[in-house]
Amino acid sequence: MADVTLSGVSKTFGADTALSDVSMTVPDGSFVVLLGPTGAGKTTTLRMVSGLDKPDSGTVKIGDRDMAGLTPAQRDVAMVFQQYSLYPHLTVRQNLEFPLKSPILKTPQAAIDVKVGEVAEILQISHKLDNKATALSGGEMQRVSIGRALVRNPAVYLMDEPLSSLDAKLRSDLRIELKNIQANSGATLLYVTHDQIEAMTMATHVGVLDNGKLVQFGTPREIYENPVSVYAASRLGQPRINVLPAESFGGAPNGAVNIGLRPEQIIQGEGEDSTVSRVERLGDQTRLHLIFKGHDIVTVTDAHTRLTGGDIVKIRPRNPHYFDADGARVA
CATH class of the missing domain: 3.40.50.300 (P-loop containing nucleotide triphosphate hydrolases)
Known part of the structure; x- marks a missing residue:
């Protein structure tokens, strides 16, 4: 070889x-x-x-x-x-x-x-x-x-x-x-x-x-x-990374235009209000489709969740990625 x-x-x-x-x-x-x-x-x-x-x-x-x-x-x-x-x-x-x-x-x-x-x-x-x-x-x-x-x-x-x-x-x-x-x-x-x-x-x-x-x-x-x-x-990750305006949660670093959140980077139960738009049950996991400040985002939740469309879920970011106007990563 x-x-x-x-x-x-x-x-x-x-x-x-x-x-x-x-x-x-x-x-x-x-x-x-x-x-x-x-x-x-x-x-x-x-x-x-x-x-x-x-x-x-x-x-x-x-x-x-x-x-x-x-x-x-x-x-x-x-x-x-x-x-x-x-x-x-x-x-x-x-x-x-x-x-x-x-x-x-x-x-x-x-x-x-x-x-x-x-x-x-x-x-x-x-x-x-x-x-x-x-x-x-x-x-x-x-x-x-x-x-x-x-x-x-x-x-x-x-x-x-x-x-x-x-x-x-x-x-x-x-x-x-x-x-x-x-x-x-x-x-x-x-x-x-x-x-x-x-x-x-x-x-x-x-x-x-x-x-x-x-x-x-x-x-x-x-x-x-x-x-x-x-x-x-x-290119990697399913569901795809959620990309929102950097100021969506506050505390963005200088030069950041967007915040990127993997499903596991969205903490549920505390933070700001989002609305459940759809619950997608896949057996071993459940994808939660949310509307947050006018933006569609997807995260994962307990496979047996009782959440349904129209419910309010509080969310906050954990260790998010930030990107500049050209899409490059901001430290």
Whole structure:
């Protein structure tokens, strides 16, 4: 395995800037998630590392080796993209075996059989091994696509929203399995998603991208608890962080324009009046939708609360975040 280092990487497509001076180190053996909305630069970053696209400026290294001029095949990376790419005339077993039968790897057939069996079981496709790829559902095809990467032992795994086409239960199961595989193998994995739950549950590190710029890089907990901006704060956390005018509760520091409150930063039972607009019961927790000084906010309360629409709840902030007019964090 190896670390991945991007230094000052920029990329434009015509008049559009996809990446702007991105510098980042994916530590050896880490699970790094690139997080951001469509157009933030996540997939372009992945393509820079894979060699499918070349940076206009800057360098990409895997280990100590500069990747300039190397093809994807020469970079020892395994890729899984959102659009699954299988050989339709081959069976599932043959698709999974294919990477291991390359002239470079020369894997013995006995070892191939063991590895394919292990991966098929993890991905819950053992019963489909002799089916043609064309006979699979979309979700099954994506699992085979993931399996084609997992059977290998590359320097780096690159994955672009590989779970997006799966149903909720399987997506949840595979989040756990992918994290276990990465942790147990010590693999270096760079993973692209817009799903903050995937980022929070799987990542050792998160890179938050905004319009081609890396705005924050750290552990999920660091970014959740110490966001550098409103934008970074909004990328992690469910329900999303509440953003109100800084003077809503008083005592705002100089330069603060907005106050940001995570659900757990809203203390109920004391402070100023708010009105319950909706109670959203989710089983293990209940979300409380409040109207406070004309603003809608969401917090969490006891799962068995008796509160109902129209009730008055007193609230106050605890250890809130403050942001300036540009959205940057104010100390």
